Amino acid sequence: MAREPLSVVVTAFNSAATLDACLASVRWADEVVVLDSGSTDATLAIAAHYGARIETQPFAGYSAQKQAAIELARHDWVLLLDSDEAMPPGAAEAIHRVLEQPAHAGYLLWRREWIFWQWQSPRSRLNHYVRLFDRRRARMSRHRVHEEVEVDGSVGVLDIVMDHYGERDIAGRVDKANRYSSLQVADLAGRRARGLRLRMLTNAWAAFFRYYLLRGHYRSGWAGFIAARIHAFYAFLKYAKLYEATRVESKETRIPAAERKDG
Structure with missing residues (x-):
């Protein structure tokens, strides 16, 4: 069965420490877009290595920058990632199944956190965020921080746990x-x-x-x-x-x- 094509969009700034793991985890996407805001480290070289489409613009704020990245995508279905996040093995199959016949306008994904020197306990509560969505029915909230994807329609939950490297000290x-x-x-x-x-x-x-x-x-x-x-x-x-x-x-x-x- 044919499925909806998928764009992965990533915002980045001096993200060389984590971008390699991020982009390696989404090699299977139909398109990867990296919106950079003036990196001076190896971020752009890493993005080019993985064949991402690289776009640049000055940082406009967390929400506005992510919205700009979403609008750069060529496909309607978008997977939004931070440059310090990575998808787990098996994510491609799970997402491709959903995109064969999407039942919702957006989907929540779970996320586990790296806390300084270790992963959070598997028995602690995971955060979850809307990260897979139809961009025709979604946009970023206007919050300056803790921005989130607001969906016009129902939201499902995928059994996918992303890795978030976050602040490592x-x-x-x-x-x-x-x-x-x-x-x-x-x-x-x-x-x-x-x-x-x-x-x-x-x-x-x-x-x-x-x-x-x-x-x-x-x-x-x-x-x-x-x-x-x-x-x-x-x-x-x-x-x-x-x-x-x-x-x-x-x-x-x-x-x-x-x-x-x-x-």
Whole structure:
């Protein structure tokens, strides 16, 4: 039975450390598009080695960059990957079966996380994301971070577990928490200061509880504990930065002229 052709789209920037594994895992796709935003490492050479169609544009934000990559695809059915993700063996057969007669507008795929020096415990909860979809009925959300594919139609689930290499050390994860919390300030704008104070007091503890206990990352030993603490810090930081933004223009926080220092 004939199936829908598939485009794999990948956004990349200085992704040489992980792009090889990513592209090697999707050799079977009908088309692979890599949208690069100015890499200076071996990213473009790796993409060329795998025969990907390479496009470039300045980074437009996580959501907008991925939407641009989706629009570059030649086929309607798209598999969207980050450059630090890789598909498992057997993914081609499972996806090709679905594309023979798609029953949904999009499909969720599972993802396991590399936590610093080990894979998350197989008994901890996996994340899942819409990654396979008909682009005529889907587009990226407008969130500045934690962007996701929004589908106009039903969504199915595929028994496919992607590998996500993510931040491979603690410093990288802390840096990401800092960057993402700054980007979320605009998404969270409009919250009342009173509500922000309460969230600063409670959200970090709630985030730690969900990540470490409910999602089962306590089973990943010290790697899971450290990741949970950083996740909790991120939950605090995004509301602390938003609170700061609401105060920075007020009279009591404006630096008096006599106290300002140049440099």
